Amino acid sequence: MAEITxxxxxxxxxxxxxxxxxxxxxxxAYKLAEAGKAVLVVERGNYSGAKNMTGGRIYTHSLAKVFxxxxxxxxxxxxxxxRISLMAPDSNFTVDFTSRELTEPGQESWTVLRAPFxxxxxxxxxxxxxxxxxxxxxxxxxxANGKVVGISAAGEEMTARMVILADGVNSLLTSKAGLSKxxxxxxxxxxGAKETIxxxxxxxxSRFLCNPGEGASWLFAGSMTNGAIGGAFVYTNEDxxxxxxxxxxxxxxxxxxxxxxxxxxxKNRPEIAPLIRDGKLVEYSGxxxxxxxxxxxxxxxxxxxxxxxxxxxxxxxxGYTVRGMDLAIASGEIAGKAAIQALDAGDTSKAGLQCYxxxxxxxxxxxxxxxYENFPEFMEECPRLFKGYPEMIRDIMNPMFIVNGQPRExxxxxxxxxxxxxxxxxxxxxxxxxxxxx
Amino acid sequence: MIENVCDIxxxxxxxxxxxxxxxxxENAHIVLKENPSDEEFRKLVLCCPAALYKVEEDGSKRFxxxxxxxxxxCRMICGxxxxxxxxxxxxTMGIEYRFG
Numbered sequence: 001m002a003e004i005t006x007x008x009x010x011x012x013x014x015x016x017x018x019x020x021x022x023x024x025x026x027x028x029a030y031k032l033a034e035a036g037k038a039v040l041v042v043e044r045g046n047y048s049g050a051k052n053m054t055g056g057r058i059y060t061h062s063l064a065k066v067f068x069x070x071x072x073x074x075x076x077x078x079x080x081x082x083r084i085s086l087m088a089p090d091s092n093f094t095v096d097f098t099s100r101e102l103t104e105p106g107q108e109s110w111t112v113l114r115a116p117f118x119x120x121x122x123x124x125x126x127x128x129x130x131x132x133x134x135x136x137x138x139x140x141x142x143x144a145n146g147k148v149v150g151i152s153a154a155g156e157e158m159t160a161r162m163v164i165l166a167d168g169v170n171s172l173l174t175s176k177a178g179l180s181k182x183x184x185x186x187x188x189x190x191x192g193a194k195e196t197i198x199x200x201x202x203x204x205x206s207r208f209l210c211n212p213g214e215g216a217s218w219l220f221a222g223s224m225t226n227g228a229i230g231g232a233f234v235y236t237n238e239d240x241x242x243x244x245x246x247x248x249x250x251x252x253x254x255x256x257x258x259x260x261x262x263x264x265x266x267k268n269r270p271e272i273a274p275l276i277r278d279g280k281l282v283e284y285s286g287x288x289x290x291x292x293x294x295x296x297x298x299x300x301x302x303x304x305x306x307x308x309x310x311x312x313x314x315x316x317x318x319g320y321t322v323r324g325m326d327l328a329i330a331s332g333e334i335a336g337k338a339a340i341q342a343l344d345a346g347d348t349s350k351a352g353l354q355c356y357x358x359x360x361x362x363x364x365x366x367x368x369x370x371x372y373e374n375f376p377e378f379m380e381e382c383p384r385l386f387k388g389y390p391e392m393i394r395d396i397m398n399p400m401f402i403v404n405g406q407p408r409e410x411x412x413x414x415x416x417x418x419x420x421x422x423x424x425x426x427x428x429x430x431x432x433x434x435x436x437x438x
Numbered sequence: 439m440i441e442n443v444c445d446i447x448x449x450x451x452x453x454x455x456x457x458x459x460x461x462x463x464e465n466a467h468i469v470l471k472e473n474p475s476d477e478e479f480r481k482l483v484l485c486c487p488a489a490l491y492k493v494e495e496d497g498s499k500r501f502x503x504x505x506x507x508x509x510x511x512c513r514m515i516c517g518x519x520x521x522x523x524x525x526x527x528x529x530t531m532g533i534e535y536r537f538g
Contacts, residue, residue: 044529051508051532051534052535052538053535113537113538114537114538115535115537135530136529137529169510182518183513183514184514189511191509192487193487249485249515253480253484253515256484258444259484259485259487260450260488260489261444261447263448281453283456283537283538284453284454285487285533286486286488287509288509288510288511
């Protein structure tokens with residue numbers, strides 16, 4: 001960090017500088033600007049979203065709370081089908097859940113692409129009066145008397161009463177601020193690779209059995225990661241499919257298949273190839289997902305600085321659902337509110353910013369992060385989710401559906417064979433542990 | 439010699455050619471140390487989604503920062519081993535997602 005000396009009559013350039021113009025940063029800036037604070041957002045991409053990628057799907061509850069007109073945002077499709085699959089090398093078992101309640105206001109979710117979505121958020125912040133400078137990368141934080149008082153970027157120094165770090169999962173600044181280790185442990189982070197494949201909307205609707213404007217979220221676990229913790233995803237956008245692989249780094253390095261080859265193999269599966277047939281690849285992307293949960297979160301409050309969104313590792317992967325953007329938006333809102341409170345009290349020191357931590361603790365963010373604290377460990381202790389159970393289900397289902405003239409055995413007998421292979425006791429223990437972790 | 443990597447049937451370079459990049463020809467934002475160990479390099483062969491860490495047919499190692507998706511995976515895995523430098527590309531440089 002760069003130490004600077006402040007004059008006695010020092011007047012900062014801004015009330016708040018926000019680093020990163022993604023979900024958390026734009027929403028924090030929006031709240032601050034709305035309250036009349038002088039706020040600057042520094043975004044390293046040429047526009048908000050230029051460096052961002054999601055699977056992805058956003059649960060819109062927290063977006064709706066900040067922006068009542070959120071349906072004007074470039075959301076893709078409202079998710080009406082929740083599909084989860086267990087994939088063995090030669091079989092796939094899928095649950096397809098639909099429910100009227102899934103699409104009800106206040107609890108619905110939408111597929112989303114970050115480049116258009118983040119630009120909408122940035123426009124909202126700008127309309128409210130925030131200043132956004134894209135195309136500038138923050139190199140360092142400015143310190144005076146042990147307090148963060150600004151940033152240096154592109155050879156210039158800009159000062160503020162406080163800084164909000166919303167610079168994503170690969171934040172280089174949280175460690176500079178002394179709030180985290182230089183990098184997360186590799187068993188706490190997953191690498192993701194995604195293709196965006198263009199298809200006609202009507203084709204998407206017929207392939208995924210969706211009504212116009214509605215879509216599917218589809219998560220897979222099993223052989224596509226060759227036993228590594230992780231899985232595949234398919235989300236339907238308005239006129240494209242997002243298809244990708246996510247796998248924990250410490251597990252991928254034990255395999256012999258690179259992540260991009262995992263994705264290719266997955267796309268070539270007979271169950272998957274028809275979904276994307278004749279589609280046109282329009283983008284290839286990669287990103288890191290913070291999957292370690294509560295245990296990998298940095299310090300959220302420092303002297304003159306707070307951390308929000310992915311930079312704060314606010315993300316949950318529960319296997320059947322993945323959340324990050326709803327947490328980022330809510331943390332941005334809370335960061336904005338906390339900053340306003342601290343500014344109004346004239347105290348943006350660590351003590352003055354503790355209200356951020358308090359408000360987070362009271363919100364669904366920290367409650368949910370705590371609720372699912374043990375789930376990442378459960379996945380580590382239960383490799384059978386990725387290799388074992390998909391095969392067990394195949395071995396139970398095959399004799400149910402295969403009729404070849406051989407005399408039939410009872411269903412109980414057919415099912416017990418594959419179950420005994422893993423062991424009743426092991427399955428019961430996994431089920432108990434899994435339910436406890438959720 | 440880097441072993442235990444399956445046969446690669448996919449051409450990631452072709453996929454990356456569809457993406458929008460402003461490659462900074464002047465300035466490498468990621469620099470590998472000289473003679474990186476096989477063991478560490480192999481991790482990046484497996485994990486870099488852009489397939490920038492490659493093993494050639496003769497067994498030699500190749501790395502090119504052009505095509506980097508700026509995800510940070512290699513920094514997290516090898517930042518304190520075989521990477522000399524990991525920075526974000528200079529402003530306005532690098533990947534520019536149009537979909538994301």
